[in-house]
Amino acid sequence: MNRKCNPPIGVTRKQKSKMKVLFTSQKIDKVETEIIVMTCYQDDVPLRGWLGLLDWRINGRLSHIIKDQNYTGAPRELLLMPGEHRFKADQVLILGLGAKNEFSLEYVEQVIKYFVEVIEKKRSERVCFSLNQLLPSHFEWRNAIRILLTYLASCEHLKELILCEPLELVRDAKRRQISFGPQIEVDYL
Helix, strand or coil, X not given: CCCCXXXXXXXXXXXXXXXXEEEXXXXXXXXXXXXXXXXXXXXXXXXXXXXXXXXXXXXXXXXXXXXXXXXXXXXXXXXXEECCCXXXXXXXXXXXXXXXXXXXXXXXXXXXXXXXXXXXHCCCCEXXXXXXXXXXXXXXXXXXXXXXXXXXXCCCCCCEEEEECCHHHHHHHHHHCCCCCCCEEEEEC
16 A cells, blocks of 8 residues: 655655746747757748747757758657757757647647656756747637646746746736746746
8 A cells, every 4th residue: 555654743744845937038048047948840840939049049950950850840759959058058858749730739738748747857947948839829828827837736856947938928927917826936027
């Protein structure tokens, strides 16, 4: 039988430290973090958005890796690259999403769950991520934030999550004063 034991009287369990979620509209290459996690569709060539910016910063190395078919963006395919001091993150991790026309909103929760599993396995403490590439509307983005928070509750290593989103989404989150409960501190840049 697997039971959790209560600590002896007078001894308290170590409480999980508070996690910080920071919303920012800064360019992703300007965010100081341990790791940037990006998503990539199989057929999203040329690279656009934040991923295109990061590729430009590393002189198109990611485009060359894709062109040489060393990374295809297939579902759950991972690519880890060093930041090479070209932006303020030590590493870039790219999660493959598969074909864009086959991706639907039902997969968003699976992507978020996979994102959390991967950063926990890496024992990452400070991570930058963007949900905007996955979702076509503000309403779906807010729902994805709620899903993300349910999975973040189980994180042991993550101390700070920086959500790098367009300015209108950051303003919307601030205006709505999205609350994530007592264990998550929210801030805006």
